[in-house]
Amino acid sequence: MKPAVRLTASATRALPRWLLLALCIIYAGFGLFGRDPWKNEDAAGFGVMWTMANGGPKDWLLPNLVGKFITDDGPLGYWPGAVAIRLLAPWVDAADASRVATGLFFCVACAFVWYSAYLLGRRPEVQPFKYAFGGEPEPRDYGRTLGDGALLILVACFGLAERGHETTPQLAQFMCIAMLVYGLVRIIDKPLIGTLWWGLALGLLALTANPLLVVALLIGTGVLAALVKEVRSVWLLVLGVPIVLVLSSAWPVTVFKLYPDDAPWVIGQWINASINRFSPPPGHVVRYAFKNLPLFTWPAWPLAAWAWVSWGGLRRKPHIAAPLAVVLPVLVLAVLQSHQTNRLYLLLLPALATLATFALPTLKRGAINAIDWFAVLSFTILGTFVWLVWLAAQTGTPRQLAHNLARLVPGFAPHFSALSLACAIAATLGWAALVHWRLSRHPKVLWRSVVLSSAGTTLMWVLLMTLWLPMVNYSRTYRDVALQIAEHLPDDYTCISPVRLGDAQLASFAYFGDMQFSFSQDCDVLLRQDTQDFSAPSPMLSYVWKLVWEGRRAADRDERFRLYVRVDRPKPAHVEHRKLLKRGR
Numbered sequence: 001m002k003p004a005v006r007l008t009a010s011a012t013r014a015l016p017r018w019l020l021l022a023l024c025i026i027y028a029g030f031g032l033f034g035r036d037p038w039k040n041e042d043a044a045g046f047g048v049m050w051t052m053a054n055g056g057p058k059d060w061l062l063p064n065l066v067g068k069f070i071t072d073d074g075p076l077g078y079w080p081g082a083v084a085i086r087l088l089a090p091w092v093d094a095a096d097a098s099r100v101a102t103g104l105f106f107c108v109a110c111a112f113v114w115y116s117a118y119l120l121g122r123r124p125e126v127q128p129f130k131y132a133f134g135g136e137p138e139p140r141d142y143g144r145t146l147g148d149g150a151l152l153i154l155v156a157c158f159g160l161a162e163r164g165h166e167t168t169p170q171l172a173q174f175m176c177i178a179m180l181v182y183g184l185v186r187i188i189d190k191p192l193i194g195t196l197w198w199g200l201a202l203g204l205l206a207l208t209a210n211p212l213l214v215v216a217l218l219i220g221t222g223v224l225a226a227l228v229k230e231v232r233s234v235w236l237l238v239l240g241v242p243i244v245l246v247l248s249s250a251w252p253v254t255v256f257k258l259y260p261d262d263a264p265w266v267i268g269q270w271i272n273a274s275i276n277r278f279s280p281p282p283g284h285v286v287r288y289a290f291k292n293l294p295l296f297t298w299p300a301w302p303l304a305a306w307a308w309v310s311w312g313g314l315r316r317k318p319h320i321a322a323p324l325a326v327v328l329p330v331l332v333l334a335v336l337q338s339h340q341t342n343r344l345y346l347l348l349l350p351a352l353a354t355l356a357t358f359a360l361p362t363l364k365r366g367a368i369n370a371i372d373w374f375a376v377l378s379f380t381i382l383g384t385f386v387w388l389v390w391l392a393a394q395t396g397t398p399r400q401l402a403h404n405l406a407r408l409v410p411g412f413a414p415h416f417s418a419l420s421l422a423c424a425i426a427a428t429l430g431w432a433a434l435v436h437w438r439l440s441r442h443p444k445v446l447w448r449s450v451v452l453s454s455a456g457t458t459l460m461w462v463l464l465m466t467l468w469l470p471m472v473n474y475s476r477t478y479r480d481v482a483l484q485i486a487e488h489l490p491d492d493y494t495c496i497s498p499v500r501l502g503d504a505q506l507a508s509f510a511y512f513g514d515m516q517f518s519f520s521q522d523c524d525v526l527l528r529q530d531t532q533d534f535s536a537p538s539p540m541l542s543y544v545w546k547l548v549w550e551g552r553r554a555a556d557r558d559e560r561f562r563l564y565v566r567v568d569r570p571k572p573a574h575v576e577h578r579k580l581l582k583r584g585r
Helices: 017-029 041-053 057-061 079-088 094-121 139-156 170-189 191-208 211-227 234-258 263-276 283-296 300-310 318-335 345-362 365-395 399-408 418-441 448-464 469-476 479-487 503-513 575-584
Strands: 496-499 525-530 545-551 560-566
Touching (some): 017 094, 041 057, 041 079, 041 503, 094 139, 094 318, 094 345, 139 300, 139 345, 139 448, 170 191, 170 211, 170 318, 170 345, 191 234, 211 234, 211 318, 283 318, 283 345, 300 318, 318 345, 365 418, 365 448, 418 448, 479 503, 479 545, 479 560
Parallel strands (some): 496 525
């Protein structure tokens, strides 16, 4: 049974294209530049890209972090960032250059989400009630409005803010999932073209993620084709599946041919990691999912749930079934993760936003007002708090906030930026103008219920990445501790053996401190990370270790780093060359 969707043509006025484009660019652009790689996954992902950009073909085909193989994901998600570093490094800092790819992935994913909702919105089964004397919206206008709504819902999702600006392969996977949804939708009216997009999306996803995720989405597509006749196409089997197989096997085959010694272990770990990452989760992982997943995907998930309820008679139609064919497999894997992480949550958002936009035509006035007032109150309060904390950091007033800030971020010295202040003021004034327009004119357009939510998340992200950026950067970077360690390294050391260092530390220390790590050589320097007061390393054979430095990041009370130098280390032949290089820097 089709819901009673009664709309006039005036309710489907599309957002001005320049406004929608500006919202995406502002949201994507802020937080990409002018900061260091942050702990944990942001720095680790950048480290792999930086290693590729400064390495040879083997580094590009076998992703590694200064010699440590990284097998959680395929290599494709790192390549665009590494290419950007290669192309822009002479003029742009490597960390900023790598995030150019992040911004491009985000914008392309937004385009796929918009077009998916637009195509579904033109389907005859979702059209509003036709009046006897006309006045209902045209399918094209209705589809454009639903596309605008899907994009606004996507931007409004809380979890997208930080995850959507990190230097990780998850942004490439995010784009591939959005492409996959578009391919499934395109198959309905153009089976050949849609199959090409579908096969390309899954094949690229295999090269950016892991095989199990691709298998889960293949199963989801199979179930969708069995239940929804509009999506059934012989092209999926004849052309789509072969494309997936060829693309997904291209990297393993190439690696086995070029690097037969390393390939079995790397590919084996890649496959095993994709399987071992998922298992019946322990209780604390389930609690983590139930606690964080609803917040991460807000407000997409309640709108998607309402779309499922309100279109009860048409659940086997593409506008409900196609997004669900992507959401459900990813959701199952997200809940079955063996560790507490929200990595997969990001991949839910494109399909969730596409499904959630079909809740907009069926929302009641009371629900729309509740969403609006929640957005106005919550984002106004949060924005005011951000301004007050910034004021406390700059002036010491309010005194209690300044005291709490000094306790939470010890050693932080605030500095004033006129450009950041101007951007923050502009964002705040824009928010105030939008709230006034929404509450004073009471527009009837479909996207009115989510425009404040998307603008509010954009406001918060802009404020955080302008007013709070120095403080956030100070609390999440390893730059200072890396420079301290580098100052205490002997000029004639051969290499550093890392002990309990995470990927983020390895990447940051190698990048900021130009440290030479080794995972196989007999090194004369040892750098270890402790979470408590461990004793010095036990003597190994005739080695004697001397503690030359210990410390931690000022904003982190848990991590402690200790640097040891072997007293009887042999003097390498390239000592003088390294001394000259160090003096030159």
